[in-house]
Amino acid sequence: MNAPGFVEQIENSGVGEWLRSSVLAMPWVNAIHVLCVTLVFGTILVVDLRLLGLFDRARAVTRVSDEMLRITWAAFIGAVVTGALFFAANATTYWFNLAFRFKMLAILAAGVNMLVFRRRGLEPGCTDAARGAGRRRAVDPAVGDGAGARPGDRLHQGLRSPRSRGHRLRLQLRRAAPQW
Amino acid sequence: MSLLESANWLQSTQLSVAIQSSAWIVPALQSVHIVTIGVVFVSVLMMALRVLGMARAEVPLAQVWARFAPFLWWGVAVLAATGALLTVSEPVREFMTFSYRAKMLLVVVGVLSAATFGRSVRRAAGAPGQASSGLRFGAAATVVLWLAIIFLGRAIAYDDLIWGDWSPAVLQRGAAS
Numbered sequence: 001m002n003a004p005g006f007v008e009q010i011e012n013s014g015v016g017e018w019l020r021s022s023v024l025a026m027p028w029v030n031a032i033h034v035l036c037v038t039l040v041f042g043t044i045l046v047v048d049l050r051l052l053g054l055f056d057r058a059r060a061v062t063r064v065s066d067e068m069l070r071i072t073w074a075a076f077i078g079a080v081v082t083g084a085l086f087f088a089a090n091a092t093t094y095w096f097n098l099a100f101r102f103k104m105l106a107i108l109a110a111g112v113n114m115l116v117f118r119r120r121g122l123e124p125g126c127t128d129a130a131r132g133a134g135r136r137r138a139v140d141p142a143v144g145d146g147a148g149a150r151p152g153d154r155l156h157q158g159l160r161s162p163r164s165r166g167h168r169l170r171l172q173l174r175r176a177a178p179q180w
Numbered sequence: 181m182s183l184l185e186s187a188n189w190l191q192s193t194q195l196s197v198a199i200q201s202s203a204w205i206v207p208a209l210q211s212v213h214i215v216t217i218g219v220v221f222v223s224v225l226m227m228a229l230r231v232l233g234m235a236r237a238e239v240p241l242a243q244v245w246a247r248f249a250p251f252l253w254w255g256v257a258v259l260a261a262t263g264a265l266l267t268v269s270e271p272v273r274e275f276m277t278f279s280y281r282a283k284m285l286l287v288v289v290g291v292l293s294a295a296t297f298g299r300s301v302r303r304a305a306g307a308p309g310q311a312s313s314g315l316r317f318g319a320a321a322t323v324v325l326w327l328a329i330i331f332l333g334r335a336i337a338y339d340d341l342i343w344g345d346w347s348p349a350v351l352q353r354g355a356a357s
Contacts, residue, residue, distance in 0.1 A: 027338040031331045034214065038330070041215055042222025055247060059239070067235050071225075 003092040011091035019089035026089065033082035039075035043068040187271040199269040206269055213262040217330060220255035223248040224294070224326050228319035231311045241311065245301045256291060277339035278346045283332035290325050297322065 002008070010016060019025050049055040050064040087094050094100045181189070190196060199205050229235035230244040239247075267274045274280045297318060304315070311319075340347040 023341050027335060027342055030337075031334040034217075034334055035327070035330055038214060038218035038221050039225075040218075042218035042220075042225075045219065046222065046226070059236075 003095040007091045007095045010088050016088040019085060029082045029085045033079055036075040036079035040072055043072040183275055187275040190271040196268050209262045209266050216255050216258045219251050221326050223252040224322055228323045231315055231319035241301055245298055249298055276348045277336050278343045279332045279335035279339050283329055286329050293322055
């Protein structure tokens with residue numbers, strides 16, 4: 001059985017050739033990939049432990065996630081780039097590897113998981129002003145430790161950073177009249 | 181007994197043979213090892229970022245240490261256990277590399293410096309103002325140190341490519357041919 005044409009093309013590309021022929025390319029790709037993977041896991045663990053209410057309860061969820069998710073995203077991008085280089089070096093072999101396929105599915109699931117949290121406003125870059133419209137009792141560091149939050153609670157409203165002019169207007173409206 | 185002879189002996193022990201003959205023990209150990217590196221490295225990183233004023237600036241330094249130190253020490257214990265078993269599974273391949281030897285040396289330095297750091301944090305607890313310049317330099321150096329440890333762990337597989345004549349694997353290969 002042959003791998004699809006595009007997979008063979010990737011493997012035979014200049015990048016693939018270069019990775020296989022260079023002496024030090026693969027060691028570096030490997031080291032950076034592992035470093036990025038460990039950073040992704042370690043930083044997301046800190047956020048998850050806060051979400052579970054097991055650690056950092058004195059700090060707002062958003063404050064913890066803001067700090068950590070920047071690192072998570074940077075490391076994730078690094079892992080994707082170096083992972084793609086790994087793939088390019090031996091594309092046809094990876095294509096038929098079952099563990100590789102499961103891994104890609106798991107990354108897809110992690111992406112969906114991230115999108116769900118994004119929709120709930122847990123993303124880096126939200127301003128404190130935007131957060132002010134939120135559920136103060138649950139997340140404001142000045143008010144509480146999140147103990148009042150119940151499962152299913154939206155942690156706060158109006159949190160997403162504006163993506164467009166229309167979106168910014170809607171956020172401002174919501175902030176002006178959070179009781180709507 | 182030379183290092184190579186000790187490695188050969190270790191490789192022939194029952195424990196080593198048992199680990200080698202299983203298809204899943206080594207991948208499982210590697211997975212736990214790498215996940216735990218994430219825990220330990222991020223704990224070190226968060227402490228360093230706090231000292232440098234780049235994260236958790238509103239939390240007292242001693243509190244940040246108290247939050248991450250258990251993760252650091254338990255993590256190091258898990259790394260030592262899984263790392264020891266991985267070493268037992270193929271001691272010749274590990275001992276006969278420059279990367280492994282340098283890594284073990286740096287791990288000792290890293291653990292000692294973390295312990296020293298924890299002590300100075302506890303002593304400085306309550307002191308006002310930002311961290312001393314010595315502490316700031318130590319924090320940055322610690323991150324670089326653990327980066328080097330992670331890199332050397334990866335480099336074991338490419339030892340002679342990276343280190344050339346420094347790699348004892350090359351000497352060994354030369355002696356065998």
